[in-house]
Amino acid sequence: MGQYEFTYEIPEDITNWVVRFLQKNGEEALADNLRGCKIEYEDVGLAYYAGLKGDNWNKRALDFTIEGTEKCIDFLKSKDRLLKEKIQKSLRPTTTGFLVRSIDYLINDEIEITLPNEQAESFEILSGDIHDALSKGEPTLVLDRLHTYSVRYLRELCNKHKIPISDAKGDSFPLHSLAGSLSKYYRENKVFQSDFAEQALKMSISMFEKYNHVRNQQSYAHDNEVLNKAEAMYVVSVVTATLTLLHEVENY
Numbered sequence: 001m002g003q004y005e006f007t008y009e010i011p012e013d014i015t016n017w018v019v020r021f022l023q024k025n026g027e028e029a030l031a032d033n034l035r036g037c038k039i040e041y042e043d044v045g046l047a048y049y050a051g052l053k054g055d056n057w058n059k060r061a062l063d064f065t066i067e068g069t070e071k072c073i074d075f076l077k078s079k080d081r082l083l084k085e086k087i088q089k090s091l092r093p094t095t096t097g098f099l100v101r102s103i104d105y106l107i108n109d110e111i112e113i114t115l116p117n118e119q120a121e122s123f124e125i126l127s128g129d130i131h132d133a134l135s136k137g138e139p140t141l142v143l144d145r146l147h148t149y150s151v152r153y154l155r156e157l158c159n160k161h162k163i164p165i166s167d168a169k170g171d172s173f174p175l176h177s178l179a180g181s182l183s184k185y186y187r188e189n190k191v192f193q194s195d196f197a198e199q200a201l202k203m204s205i206s207m208f209e210k211y212n213h214v215r216n217q218q219s220y221a222h223d224n225e226v227l228n229k230a231e232a233m234y235v236v237s238v239v240t241a242t243l244t245l246l247h248e249v250e251n252y
Contacts, residue, residue: 006058006097015039016128021090030083033075036131037068038108047099059097067106077105139232143219146239147175147211153243154178157250161185176209182246191249204242211239 011017015038022031041062044050050061064087066076076083080103088100130149133141155178158165163181166172173181183201185191192198214235218227227235 007095008060008097010041010091010096010098013132014041015132018087018090019128022086025086025089027082027086030076030079030086033068033072034066034083035128036134037066037072037076038132040065040067043098044101047101050101052099052101056099059093059099061101062091062098063101064103065106066103067108070107073105073107134236137229139229139236140226141220142236143215143227143232144221146236147215147219147221150208150211150239150243151175151178153246154182157182157246160250174209175212176205179208180205186249191252197245201242201245207238207242211235 015034018039019031019035022028022034041064044061044063047056047059047061052059052061066073068076084100084103087103091098091100093099129145130142133139133145154175155165155172157163158178158181161182163185164173165178179201183198183205186201187198192201214227215221218224220226226232
């Protein structure tokens, strides 16, 4: 590649690309708040004529728009200079030829969920897929991925407490059985301060059992007639709220 020859190529999933770059460079708070947002960009032409002075021959300028919840956007705006710098570095301008000119922020509070902040790559990928679908207003697309996330997360918690996750034949326990085992463990070890939380988690056993049916019969996991948007969002909200409770309990 010559001195001024650039690829002018940007990763297809720019949000996930930047999030992973931030994580690798120790910017966990930025990554966590950006993960649930949607990033779009516009190529506004040659960087010099777009107002970016300096040795920018043949480089092009990009204007970014980041859309997310008010909480995430407020945090990102407070770190605007740092975020712009990190996005710039993630683009590798000496290779791609792209420079960041500006970042605009949009608040979209229609859908907001919280997932346990697990660091394993499988959790990061699932979490990214879930937040991406929700940012596009498609909770029905989340049902299958959230089910996978829930099973993996509850298995991790069971393993942590040496609770069996499969029977004597090696067959894995379903989601609701894992929830039942955890509920029993928390009750026997007097983890909860209130009867309400203990009873709520006990009731989640039947909720997770119904979620198994939704995932298998009313999601895109198979060739199904999918659940309507309103009910899909309710399922996602209830399930993620339960996962968040478990996460908080485990980190008392």
